Amino acid sequence: MRHWKYILPLVIFAVLVGFFVRGLDLKPAEVPSPLIGKPAPALNLKPLLDTKPGLADADLKGGLVLVNFFASWCGPCRIEHPLLMDIAAKKIVPILGVNYKDKPEDAKAWLANLGDPFAKIGVDFDGRTAIDWGVYGVPESFLVDANGIILAKQIGPMMQKDWNERFLPKIKERSK
Amino acid sequence: MIGRAALVLFLALSSAALAVNPDEILADPAQEARARAVGRDLRCLVCQNQSIDDSDAGLARDLRIIVRERIKAGDSDSQIKDYLVGRYGDFVLLNPPFKPATWLLWLGPLVLAAIAAMVALAFYRRAGRRAPERPLSEAEKKALEALIKDQG
Numbered sequence: 448m449r450h451w452k453y454i455l456p457l458v459i460f461a462v463l464v465g466f467f468v469r470g471l472d473l474k475p476a477e478v479p480s481p482l483i484g485k486p487a488p489a490l491n492l493k494p495l496l497d498t499k500p501g502l503a504d505a506d507l508k509g510g511l512v513l514v515n516f517f518a519s520w521c522g523p524c525r526i527e528h529p530l531l532m533d534i535a536a537k538k539i540v541p542i543l544g545v546n547y548k549d550k551p552e553d554a555k556a557w558l559a560n561l562g563d564p565f566a567k568i569g570v571d572f573d574g575r576t577a578i579d580w581g582v583y584g585v586p587e588s589f590l591v592d593a594n595g596i597i598l599a600k601q602i603g604p605m606m607q608k609d610w611n612e613r614f615l616p617k618i619k620e621r622s623k
Numbered sequence: 624m625i626g627r628a629a630l631v632l633f634l635a636l637s638s639a640a641l642a643v644n645p646d647e648i649l650a651d652p653a654q655e656a657r658a659r660a661v662g663r664d665l666r667c668l669v670c671q672n673q674s675i676d677d678s679d680a681g682l683a684r685d686l687r688i689i690v691r692e693r694i695k696a697g698d699s700d701s702q703i704k705d706y707l708v709g710r711y712g713d714f715v716l717l718n719p720p721f722k723p724a725t726w727l728l729w730l731g732p733l734v735l736a737a738i739a740a741m742v743a744l745a746f747y748r749r750a751g752r753r754a755p756e757r758p759l760s761e762a763e764k765k766a767l768e769a770l771i772k773d774q775g
Contacts, residue, residue, distance in 0.1 A: 478668055481712040488710075548681070574685050581710040583668035583682055 492569025502569030519557035535564035
């Protein structure tokens, strides 16, 4: 029983290592959203394109949708764009685009260049809708169910891993 | 001499730079003072360790404007904070509220300090209670005398 004194530092060290290993996967820069599991905030935005409608609250009550805040000036938006194109091409879930603090002509050129994955696009020129949604940087994406409840949120670019692990299972669960 | 006076004047007049732009400032000084007080307690979500009053980020500016709009609309300070907490969570407050989820945050240091104090107390108590002094035995006395003689 006298050995516990010698084992104790090892135990403390192991606990410390445990915290550090856990810390490797934490993202302290991500602000957890209080909106998950709650009704999505209002969405009433004028259209960006002549060919596609803007956004209205009714768009959040028709079925599962992915609401994506994007801007042409946003670098990480380019990173996630191919995945959004893929989601749209496979018709997994309609993507509603919110064009955040962008010049309409820039946004149009961006979509013409990279392709347009959005079912509808609304213009959030002053960023007020983004603030209502608790957005603090683009891109951010929200999965909203047919009752208008936010199921999941992605902060920063949507990567295949995030999509497969946190979004796809929820989508599959709902569409059973 | 003039250089030193200028430096003193410069240091006396300078204060922490605020990011509040002139066009954001409210006409009513009392309302503006309230906006500053509220803004100091709100975190800029982009730069995270600055208040919205300290940050030049676009979002910080938007939040400063919202704070001022709400003040003009007659909201109380806590209503303004609730409005933003509803969107960004408690994280938007630079001073986290005291509630079950933050008990560990607020009380953790006190608990650790208490544990440290107890360990220290136990340690010193035991140190004070070390084996009582025992007079030297005859054999030890002789050995000691022999040593002293040797030295002498």
